[in-house]
Amino acid sequence: AQKVTQAQTEISVVEKEDVTLDCVYETRDTTYYLFWYKQPPSGELVFLIRRNSFDEQNEISGRYSWNFQKSTSSFNFTITASQVVDSAVYFCALRAYTGGFKTIFGAGTRLFVKA
Amino acid sequence: NAGVTQTPKFQVLKTGQSMTLQCAQDMNHEYMSWYRQDPGMGLRLIHYSVGAGITDQGEVPNGYNVSRSTTEDFPLRLLSAAPSQTSVYFCASTKEDLGGYTFGSGTRLTVV
Numbered sequence: 001a002q003k004v005t006q007a008q009t010e011i012s013v014v015e016k017e018d019v020t021l022d023c024v025y026e027t028r029d030t031t032y033y034l035f036w037y038k039q040p041p042s043g044e045l046v047f048l049i050r051r052n053s054f055d056e057q058n059e060i061s062g063r064y065s066w067n068f069q070k071s072t073s074s075f076n077f078t079i080t081a082s083q084v085v086d087s088a089v090y091f092c093a094l095r096a097y098t099g100g101f102k103t104i105f106g107a108g109t110r111l112f113v114k115a
Numbered sequence: 116n117a118g119v120t121q122t123p124k125f126q127v128l129k130t131g132q133s134m135t136l137q138c139a140q141d142m143n144h145e146y147m148s149w150y151r152q153d154p155g156m157g158l159r160l161i162h163y164s165v166g167a168g169i170t171d172q173g174e175v176p177n178g179y180n181v182s183r184s185t186t187e188d189f190p191l192r193l194l195s196a197a198p199s200q201t202s203v204y205f206c207a208s209t210k211e212d213l214g215g216y217t218f219g220s221g222t223r224l225t226v227v
Binding site (some may be wrong): 033035043046048052093095102103104108 | 146148150155156157158159160163165171173174203205207212213214215216217218220221
């Protein structure tokens with residue numbers, strides 16, 4: 001069975017701090033895909049990134065970076081120099097190849113960035 | 116380009132009533148899914164479709180029906196609403212099976 005755990009329910013930081021959101025996943029598949037989504041206070045859900053299980057290279061996009069480690073089944077998300085606009089709920093998700101098209105989400109981490 | 120359109124945005128139902136949540140996308144996406152979002156539980160998959168005429172159950176399918184007669188539309192039917200179905204419902208689509216979702220803006224449903 002697939003499972004995604006985001007153990008941090010809420011995180012509060014002060015603007016300009018770096019913050020890492022943890023994501024641990026479980027799957028028996030060797031081929032799978034991991035995703036991060038952002039849900040700002042307005043409620044819409046926005047796709048941020050996708051990684052496949054064969055590509056463990058870290059990825060950086062501006063202030064955002066993602067660290068994928070198969071050895072620890074983790075796909076962590078770091079925001080550098082956080083800003084108030086980063087305040088949102090962030091979801092990690094898993095889609096395993098043999099699971100069909102089922103995409104399973106974690107419970108989410110709510111990030112508060114204070115000015 | 117409207118993306119994924121969900122209607123209605125808000126709905127109040129009485130226990131036992133039935134209704135259909137509408138979802139339409141204009142991006143020619145083959146893959147569509149319905150999720151419900153409840154506090155502390157993230158997004159849970161209700162049903163999904165990999166193309167017109169093909170649907171399958173997700174994590175929490177009981178009490179819901181879907182059909183996919185066209186590529187564009189993927190309605191979610193509540194057969195007999197229960198208070199436990201009070202939630203925010205999101206429809207999502209993607210063009211390829213490996214792609215990230217485009218989500219609709221959600222439907223907030225309250226069952227009293």
